[in-house]
Amino acid sequence: xxxxxxxxxxxxILDGDSDVSAELAREAVAAxxxxxxxxxxxxxxxxxxVGDNFAAxxxxxxxxVMAGEAMKAAVAILEPELMKKGAARKTLGKVVMATVExxxxxxxxSLVGTMLAASGFTVYxxxxxxxxxxxxxxxxxxxxxxxxxxxxxxxxxxxxxxxxNKLDEKGLRKKxxxxxxxxxVTRDWVHKIEADGYSEDAMGAVQVAKQxxxxx
Amino acid sequence: xxxxLELLTGMQIGQIFDEAxxxxxxxxxxxxxxxxRQLLAEAGANVDETTDVVRIPxxxxxxxxxxxxTQFFLHDRRGNPAVQxxxxxxxxxxxxxxxxxxxxxxxxxxPSETKDLARLVKVAEMLPQYDAQSTAVxxxxxxxxIGDLYRLYVVLMLSEKxxxxxxxxxxxxxxxxxxxxxxxxxxxxxxxxxxxxFDVCPSPPLIWSAFGAGNLIQLARAGVPAEIISMPLAGxxxxxxxxxxxxxxxxxxxxxxxxxxxxxPGAPIVxxxxxxxxxxxxxxxxxxxxxxxxxDAGYAQVGKSLGMPTHGYLCATDAKLVDxxxxxxxxxxxxxxxxxxxxxxxxxxxxxxxxxxxxxxxVIDAEIIGMVKRMLEGMKVLTDPYATGxxxxxxxxxxFLKQKLTRDLFPKEQYLPSPVIDRDSMxxxxxxxxxxxxxxxxxxxxxxxxxxxxxxxxxxxxxxLAGMVSSLAREAGMxxxxxxx
Numbered sequence: 001x002x003x004x005x006x007x008x009x010x011x012x013i014l015d016g017d018s019d020v021s022a023e024l025a026r027e028a029v030a031a032x033x034x035x036x037x038x039x040x041x042x043x044x045x046x047x048x049x050v051g052d053n054f055a056a057x058x059x060x061x062x063x064x065v066m067a068g069e070a071m072k073a074a075v076a077i078l079e080p081e082l083m084k085k086g087a088a089r090k091t092l093g094k095v096v097m098a099t100v101e102x103x104x105x106x107x108x109x110s111l112v113g114t115m116l117a118a119s120g121f122t123v124y125x126x127x128x129x130x131x132x133x134x135x136x137x138x139x140x141x142x143x144x145x146x147x148x149x150x151x152x153x154x155x156x157x158x159x160x161x162x163x164x165n166k167l168d169e170k171g172l173r174k175k176x177x178x179x180x181x182x183x184x185v186t187r188d189w190v191h192k193i194e195a196d197g198y199s200e201d202a203m204g205a206v207q208v209a210k211q212x213x214x215x216x
Numbered sequence: 217x218x219x220x221l222e223l224l225t226g227m228q229i230g231q232i233f234d235e236a237x238x239x240x241x242x243x244x245x246x247x248x249x250x251x252x253r254q255l256l257a258e259a260g261a262n263v264d265e266t267t268d269v270v271r272i273p274x275x276x277x278x279x280x281x282x283x284x285x286t287q288f289f290l291h292d293r294r295g296n297p298a299v300q301x302x303x304x305x306x307x308x309x310x311x312x313x314x315x316x317x318x319x320x321x322x323x324x325x326x327p328s329e330t331k332d333l334a335r336l337v338k339v340a341e342m343l344p345q346y347d348a349q350s351t352a353v354x355x356x357x358x359x360x361x362i363g364d365l366y367r368l369y370v371v372l373m374l375s376e377k378x379x380x381x382x383x384x385x386x387x388x389x390x391x392x393x394x395x396x397x398x399x400x401x402x403x404x405x406x407x408x409x410x411x412x413x414f415d416v417c418p419s420p421p422l423i424w425s426a427f428g429a430g431n432l433i434q435l436a437r438a439g440v441p442a443e444i445i446s447m448p449l450a451g452x453x454x455x456x457x458x459x460x461x462x463x464x465x466x467x468x469x470x471x472x473x474x475x476x477x478x479x480x481p482g483a484p485i486v487x488x489x490x491x492x493x494x495x496x497x498x499x500x501x502x503x504x505x506x507x508x509x510x511x512d513a514g515y516a517q518v519g520k521s522l523g524m525p526t527h528g529y530l531c532a533t534d535a536k537l538v539d540x541x542x543x544x545x546x547x548x549x550x551x552x553x554x555x556x557x558x559x560x561x562x563x564x565x566x567x568x569x570x571x572x573x574x575x576x577x578x579v580i581d582a583e584i585i586g587m588v589k590r591m592l593e594g595m596k597v598l599t600d601p602y603a604t605g606x607x608x609x610x611x612x613x614x615x616f617l618k619q620k621l622t623r624d625l626f627p628k629e630q631y632l633p634s635p636v637i638d639r640d641s642m643x644x645x646x647x648x649x650x651x652x653x654x655x656x657x658x659x660x661x662x663x664x665x666x667x668x669x670x671x672x673x674x675x676x677x678x679x680x681l682a683g684m685v686s687s688l689a690r691e692a693g694m695x696x697x698x699x700x701x
Contacts, residue, residue, distance in 0.1 A: 016623060060626065060632075061617060062617060062618075062619075062622045062623035062626055063623055065617045066618060066620065069618055111617075127613075200644070203644065204643045204644065
C-alpha cells in the first residue's frame, strides 16, 4: 500500500476528520489494499500520535475524542473487509462499556471508551441506562475481556455490584473482569463490591485496563 | 461587552478634583527643587522661597492637562509597540525594587543579588502574561551609588520586553537614558520609540522632593515616559478615608503633571500610584488589603476621567510565604485592577509589603493574570445564533465534546492554565507527587529558566552596554561587575 495514503490516514486521525478518514478507508478497499495494513500502519499511527500529544499536554479532550471518532469511522469500513479475509485486528482486549440501569450520565464513560479505543482496545459502548443482564449478554456476545461500568449517582452505583454478583453466579468472574468508575465511586466501594479495577480519570482507566490484561 | 469596575459617581469625581485644586492652593505643594519652583513661578504659581511651598492655580494645571498625551506605547527591543499606555489596555509587570528574595527551599528572605534578579527576569521573559519587565530587585552586592542603573543593565542584558524602572538619584537618570539609547539608536530615537517608563514618587503628603521633581523635569526633557507613583497611606500619610486619600493622590498627580508639562509640553506621563491603607494594628502598609485595591481602582477612574494613561500597584501580598493569603490577596487585587482598566499593573511576584520577590510567585501570578485577562474579554459571541446551531445530531446525548465547533472554539473561550493550576483527579494529582501550588510553581520556574534563551535583540549591543556600565562601576569603586549569565 502506498506510504502516501497511509500518511493521509494518520493525518485524518490527527485532524479528527471522520469524513476524510472514512473516505480514505473506502479508497483503500476499492484499491484492494490490505485492511490490516491500513489500520495498523495508517490510522493507528495517527491515534498513537494524538495519545502522545494528549499525555504531553499538547492536545486536549476535543482533539482526542474527535480522533477517536475518526478512527471509529475508518474501522467501521475496514473491519467487514477484515472479516471477509478471516483476519482479525490485533487488539489489547475487548471491552464492553456501559452506564448502569437507571443512570443516564455518560460523559465520563464515553471518555474512558474513547481513551481505551485510542490505546488499542476494541470498545463496545452500550450507552446509558443498561440493565445488568443486557450488559452481561453483550459481553458474552462479543467475547469481552472486560466490562467497564459507570455510575454517577449514589442511588445507581449499587447496580455495579449487581453486575458483579450476576457474573459470579454464572461463573464468569475469572473470564470477564470488571472495572468501575464514576464520581461517587471510592476505593472502599471498589473493595466492598470486589471489582477488579477502578480509576478516577480516563488516563488512569487505560492503565488499569492494561494491567488487567497483563499488558502493563 | 467589556466588564468594568467603577467605584465613583461623576459627582464624586467632580468633588475630588474640586478639593484637589483647593489643596493645590491651600496648603499648596512643597516643591524642593529650585528649577521646578522656577518653572511653576514663571507659569503663574505663587512661590514662597523660604518654605518651598508653591500655590498652584487651577488654570496652570488645566493648561498642563491640555498638552499631556492621552496615549503612548512602550516598545520592545526589536522596536515593536508592545505596551499601550492609555485607553482600556491592561498589562501586568513584576513588582519593582524589592530588597529580598524568597528562598524557595527554606522559606527564608535573603538580601537579593544579581543572580536573583537574573532569575526573575528570565522567568518573566518566558511568561507571555507579562507584557513588560521591571527592575524587580535591588542587587545588594553592588555599590549603592550605581544600584539603579545596574538593575537596568541586568534587565537590558537578559530581556527584550519593555521595562518599568526608576532612578534612585537625579545624577544616574542621565546614565540610564544613555544605556537605553544604545539600544534605541540614540536619544532622539529613544524619545520616538520609548522602551522604558520611569517611576517617579512624590512624598506624601503633597511634597515633590528635589529628587522627585528633578526626575520629572529630566524625563520630560528627554521625552522618556514618566510614571507618577503617588503613595497616599490612608490614616498615616494621607486622610484615613478612601475618598480623602483619593483627593491627595489627585493633588499630587496634578502638581506633578504641571511641573512635567512645563519642562516640556507634550512629554508622556502616567497617572499612577502605590497607595495603601495604614494597618492600625501593626502599622504596616498592606498591599493586599481590599481597600488598597479600592484606592487603585478609584484613582484610576479619576485619571481616566482626564483621559490619562494609568498605572497601579496590585497583584501583590503581605504574606511572608507564597501561601493561601498570597493567592487570595494577589488574585483579588489583580482582578480589581483589571476590571478598573488600569493600563499597567505592577506588583506580581511580590510578598511582604513589596519588600520581597519570588520567581515562584511570578509563575503563580501569571495564572491570575491569564484569568483576569480572560475575564476582561467578557462574554464572547463566538457563534450566532448562540446555541441552536450546536444541536444538530445531538439527540439528547451529551456529545458536544465530539463536535468540531467544540474543538475549534474551546481555546478561544477557555483560558488554558499551566500545570501550576491543579485540575487533576485525585489519582492524577497523587501520581504527580501530591504537590502543592508552591511546589508546582517551583518546578515550573525551574523549567522556564531551563528553557530560557537570551533574546538576540538583548545580545545586540552587550559589549557597548557592558563597557559603559563597567566604567560607571569603577567610578563607584567596583573593579569588576558580577557574572550575569
